[in-house]
Amino acid sequence: MNDKNACYTVRRNRLLVMFGERCRTCGDTQDLEFAHQRRTDCVGMGRGYANRVRDVERRPEAYTLLCSRCHDLLDNRPVRKRQSEIIRDPVRLAHA
Numbered sequence: 001m002n003d004k005n006a007c008y009t010v011r012r013n014r015l016l017v018m019f020g021e022r023c024r025t026c027g028d029t030q031d032l033e034f035a036h037q038r039r040t041d042c043v044g045m046g047r048g049y050a051n052r053v054r055d056v057e058r059r060p061e062a063y064t065l066l067c068s069r070c071h072d073l074l075d076n077r078p079v080r081k082r083q084s085e086i087i088r089d090p091v092r093l094a095h096a
């Protein structure tokens with residue numbers, strides 16, 4: 001990680017605190033992501049990590065904080081496997 005990304009990590013953490021550090025839907029405190037509540041210009045390809053952080057800072061009212069599972073459900077995507085579940089669930093992984 002270079003200095004620029006480290007800087008964005010600090011800024012992202014500040015935003016997480018501002019949003020309450022938990023999923024707005026289920027209250028989970030892990031795998032948190034900023035999800036669009038309504039459309040901003042920061043959509044589609046090319047929206048990198050730094051761009052997302054900047055966009056949330058600029059328009060916090062356009063975002064909500066969700067865990068990866070609730071975010072996937074909201075966006076109608078297949079729910080991603082969580083890192084914590086992969087470690088906790090070696091049996092299911094073996095049969096995947």
Ligand SMILES: [Zn+2]
Nearest residue numbers: 023026067070
């Ligand atoms: Zn959630």
